[in-house]
Amino acid sequence: MAGLYVFTGMALLISFFLDREKTRTGLKRGMMKLKKTMPSYLKLLVIIAIVLLLSEEIIIETLGQERIFLGLISSLILGSITMMPGFIAYPLAKILVARGVQYMVVAGFVTSLMLVGVVTYPLEKEYFGKRATLLRNLVGFFIAAAIALVTGIFYGEVGLG
Amino acid sequence: MKQTLKNYGVFLLFLTFSGVSFLLEYDFGIRIFDNFMIFARDMVLIIPPAFVLIGLFDVWARREKVEKHFGNTNNPLRFVWAVLLASTTVGGTFVAFPLANALYHKGAKYSSILSYVTAASLFMIPMTIMEAGMLGIKFTLIRLLASLPFIFLGSIYLGRHLEKIGYELPKIDQ
Numbered sequence: 001m002a003g004l005y006v007f008t009g010m011a012l013l014i015s016f017f018l019d020r021e022k023t024r025t026g027l028k029r030g031m032m033k034l035k036k037t038m039p040s041y042l043k044l045l046v047i048i049a050i051v052l053l054l055s056e057e058i059i060i061e062t063l064g065q066e067r068i069f070l071g072l073i074s075s076l077i078l079g080s081i082t083m084m085p086g087f088i089a090y091p092l093a094k095i096l097v098a099r100g101v102q103y104m105v106v107a108g109f110v111t112s113l114m115l116v117g118v119v120t121y122p123l124e125k126e127y128f129g130k131r132a133t134l135l136r137n138l139v140g141f142f143i144a145a146a147i148a149l150v151t152g153i154f155y156g157e158v159g160l161g
Numbered sequence: 162m163k164q165t166l167k168n169y170g171v172f173l174l175f176l177t178f179s180g181v182s183f184l185l186e187y188d189f190g191i192r193i194f195d196n197f198m199i200f201a202r203d204m205v206l207i208i209p210p211a212f213v214l215i216g217l218f219d220v221w222a223r224r225e226k227v228e229k230h231f232g233n234t235n236n237p238l239r240f241v242w243a244v245l246l247a248s249t250t251v252g253g254t255f256v257a258f259p260l261a262n263a264l265y266h267k268g269a270k271y272s273s274i275l276s277y278v279t280a281a282s283l284f285m286i287p288m289t290i291m292e293a294g295m296l297g298i299k300f301t302l303i304r305l306l307a308s309l310p311f312i313f314l315g316s317i318y319l320g321r322h323l324e325k326i327g328y329e330l331p332k333i334d335q
Contacts, residue, residue, distance in 0.1 A: 001206055004251050008210035015217050022220045030216020033259060033333045034208065039168035041204065041255070046175045049197035085199060086288040090295040097296065106296070107304060114282045120254065127262040129331050132323060136275065139319050143279070143311040150307040151300070 040123040047119045051082050056092055063109060064101050068157065071105040076145055079112030080137075083119050104152030112144035207252040215259050219334075224268050231269035239273045240313055247280035253288075257281035265330045271320030272313075279312045 015023040062078055065071035084092075093106050116137050117124065124133045152158040166173075175197070182190020231239050250257050261274040284305065293301040 001251075004207065004210050008213050011214060011217055015221065023217070026216040026218075026220035027213060028216070029219050029334050030212040030214075033215065034212040036333055037259070039172070041208065042169065042172040045197055045201050045204065046171055048200055049175075049193045052196040052199065053193065085203075086285075086291050088199075090291050093292075094295045103296075103300060107300070110292070111283070111304065111308075114253075114288075115279065117254065117282075123255070124258055127258040127330065127333065129328070132319075132328060132330065135319055135322070136278070139315040140279065140282075143308065143315050146311050147304060147307045151303050154299075154303050 037123070037126045040126050044120060044123045047122075048083050051119055052084060052088075054082060056095070059092065059109075060096060060099060060101075063096055063105050064099060065105075068102055068104065068152075071102065072108050072145070072148055072152075075105045075108035076112045076116075076141065076148070079109045079144065080116035080141060081118045082113065083117060084113065089113055102152065102157045103155040104148050104157045107151035108144060108148035111147045112141065115140040115144050203252075204255065207256065211252055211256040212259070215263055218260070219263055222263075222267055227264060228268035231264055231273040234270060234272070239270070240276055243273050243277040244280045244284060244309075244312075247277050248284040248286055250281045250285070253285050254278060254282045259333070262330055262333060266332065271323050272317045275316035275319055276312055279316060280308075283308050283312070 012023065015026065059078060062074050063071055065074060089110060093110055096106050096109070097103065118137070121133060121137075124136075128136065149158065178190055179194040179197075181187070182194065230236070230242050233239065247257065250260065257278045261269075261278045264274050264277070265271075289301060289305070292304075
């Protein structure tokens, strides 16, 4: 985090030194973009706050399915509709593994968590428009499924034959 | 004024609800506010400098350069740049979305920026280190290596579709 500020500070200094006017325009443009999308960022934070109410118990129960493909599909759906920071998601993933949930299912969960953002929709559509946002998330869902399957194969949880 | 109220309505409602929850010691409301703070703390720190950098990028990045590295379909190196840029993007997709939009308006191809955004959500360095620590290096390696071909294929496929229908990304700074 400190690195980001040092980097930004240095970039600003160099930019200012090279061309004051350009720097001013750049700052103005950056702030304009931020101002325009601020409501979407805030909306997103509120949505995430509500989604995070979903208790760990529910997630553990849902993913610990008897049949592995049911578990996989649940993990993909659950990962798509939720969003959580790494310091919550990974300890949870560790618990899942400890409880005997397959690596494939855990991979499906963490990957779709990162890749598919139903809750980030209001923010993403500001930058990508509705159509590209929907399609990108749809493609992301299949990418997450593919990654999970590969993980399952490598851990010997699903056979190729 | 009316527009502002409309834009920030959800947030204002949330603030009011949180305030009332604290006053009445309403546990459910306080829990939601605590959850809100988990992400809000990081966002408040990351977003302002990120947008300063995006603004500077806007005025300094030359169109020809962006086109050369991200806009030429015959240049497979653009995928390497996309992944490298993604793994060093602080703030994940929250920052990657606006930067991808800026890149697009400087002449980057869809397949490049889609790879960038997708990789930005999967390749964040601090997250990856944490994952390897929690789930083992084998898990992380499989996840990262397996994702690459799918990221590129998915991005190329979706990029082609968007180009075919003449899709354009919204402009933000007007």
